[in-house]
Amino acid sequence: MTAAKIAEILKEKSNFAITFHVMPDGDSVGSSLALYNVLKRLNKNVDVFSSDKVPDVFSYLPGYDSIKDCSLIGKNAYDALIIIDSGDYERIGKCADIKANITVNIDHHATNDLYADINFVDMNSAAAGELIYQIIKLMEPEIQKDEAACLYTAILTDTGGFRYSNTTPLTHLIAGKLISTGIAFSGIHDIIYRNFEYDSIKLLGKVLESIELHYRGRIAFMKLLKSDIGNIDISNISTTDFINYGRDIKSVECAAFIKETGAGEFKVSLRSKNYVDVKSVCEKFGGGGHIRAAGCTIKGNFENAKKSILDELAKALKE
Numbered sequence: 069m070t071a072a073k074i075a076e077i078l079k080e081k082s083n084f085a086i087t088f089h090v091m092p093d094g095d096s097v098g099s100s101l102a103l104y105n106v107l108k109r110l111n112k113n114v115d116v117f118s119s120d121k122v123p124d125v126f127s128y129l130p131g132y133d134s135i136k137d138c139s140l141i142g143k144n145a146y147d148a149l150i151i152i153d154s155g156d157y158e159r160i161g162k163c164a165d166i167k168a169n170i171t172v173n174i175d176h177h178a179t180n181d182l183y184a185d186i187n188f189v190d191m192n193s194a195a196a197g198e199l200i201y202q203i204i205k206l207m208e209p210e211i212q213k214d215e216a217a218c219l220y221t222a223i224l225t226d227t228g229g230f231r232y233s234n235t236t237p238l239t240h241l242i243a244g245k246l247i248s249t250g251i252a253f254s255g256i257h258d259i260i261y262r263n264f265e266y267d268s269i270k271l272l273g274k275v276l277e278s279i280e281l282h283y284r285g286r287i288a289f290m291k292l293l294k295s296d297i298g299n300i301d302i303s304n305i306s307t308t309d310f311i312n313y314g315r316d317i318k319s320v321e322c323a324a325f326i327k328e329t330g331a332g333e334f335k336v337s338l339r340s341k342n343y344v345d346v347k348s349v350c351e352k353f354g355g356g357g358h359i360r361a362a363g364c365t366i367k368g369n370f371e372n373a374k375k376s377i378l379d380e381l382a383k384a385l386k387e
Contacts, residue, residue, distance in 0.1 A: 070188040071199070074172055075206035077186075078107065081147035081170075084114045087138075087163040089154040091335075092122050093308060094225025094260065096153040099174075099196040101131040102218035103150065106204050109212070117141060119161030124304050128259060129221060130214040138162035145169055153196040155356050157183040174199050178347065179356030194234040197222025201242050216249040221256055228312070229261060233360055268305045271297070275310045281319070283382050288314030288323040293370065308337075315339040321385065322346060324377050326370070334373045337363045344384045352380060 078084070086104060088096035100116055107114040108131075116135045126132055138161070149168035154160050155177040173184035176193040193199055197219045204215060211219070223243055227235045230243070247253050274296045280289045290311060307327060314323035322340040329335045336353070338346035340360050347362040353376070355364020366373040 070186065071202045072206055074174070074186060074188055075203050077148055077170065077172070078103075078112075078203070079110070079207060082112055083147040084112060084150060085117060085146040085148075085166050085168060086114065086150045086152065087117045087119070087154075087160050087166065088152045089159040090119045090161040092118055092120060093153075094126065095195045095197055095222040097122055097126050097132075097135075098129060098218040098220075098222030098225070099152045099200045100150075101129050101135075102197070102200050102204065102215035102222070103152070104131045104134065105212070105214040105218065106207060110207075115146075117163045117166060119163045121303070123306050125259065125263065125306065126221070128256075129218050131218070138165065141165050143167070148172055150174065151184060152200070153177075155180045174203075177356060177358065179351065192236070194232075194236060194239045195223045195226035197226070198239065198242055201246075211246065211249055213249045213251055216246040217251045217256065220246045220251055220253055221260070224256065225260060229257065234358060265305065267300045267302070271300055271302065271305055271307070272310055272313075275307070275325070276313060279314055279317075281317070282378055283385055285317075285319035286321045286385055287378065287381050288317050288320045289374065289378060290314050290323065290325045291327070291370075291374070292325070293328045311337045311339050315341060322381055324381060326366075326373055326377065328370065329365075332367055332369065334366050334368075334370065335363065336366055336373070336377055337361075338377075338381070344381070346381075346384075349377075349380045349384055353377075 086100045088100050104116050117138050118135050119138050122135055145167040148170040149166050150172045152174050171184040173187045175189050176196050178191040180189045275290050275292050278291045311323050311325035322344045325337040327335045340346050345359050347357050347359050350362040350364040353364040
């Protein structure tokens, strides 16, 4: 069993690096810090690296202040590099410079290309946090509160508060086990879903103003360009959930949100409700994700990016 093999490596070896995908989210950060806390308690040497700034909203997680920028990567090789929630090696960005004797890939994306020496990939898991939970249970009999808070955050965020279709009976079972450790689970929910900065609300307003309906109201399109931002400081604003407002319109089956991230570069997020496979749409542009939630990056100009995405979504609706 792959989980048991990884647990054995974590118990036998002493020197670890942990990293995750660029533009970190609750699952990648929570899962990584859960494993970090367990390894530290076992007196292991462990560093957590991030290619991008980790959002402040996750600062309540034990171990958050230990996350290092990839510019601090040393020259010596670790016993093992644990890559969490990344579908391919390139998605860890600058952290690809980490040297290790063994690479371990722990992920739940169907598009994962099994890039590591050891690959623990289960697309039926709602979050990478569920896989980390399995590994930790093989390492110690009882989940402690520190890693429980991290894992609850991982699962909560990747299931949209247990609302997305990727949520399973096992998801709820694990969440119940984590809650039983005594974590302030309702407080975590409030931090994630009821804790907005003023500038975040202003930015959301601009995105909502941009909503257009296409294909007889079945597609919602939203955008956020550099010209829309004005004086708003977006350095620590997460726009991940903005797309849900478009998806949740009554007539809409799928939503697209295009965010300008650089000169001629656009991050595309897609969501669907019932039957459109947005992962397949994003794969056509070199991206991936899940059937109901996926993303990609398109280079060029905005109008071409918009047309390309809308055309592919229209085709998917017809299938």
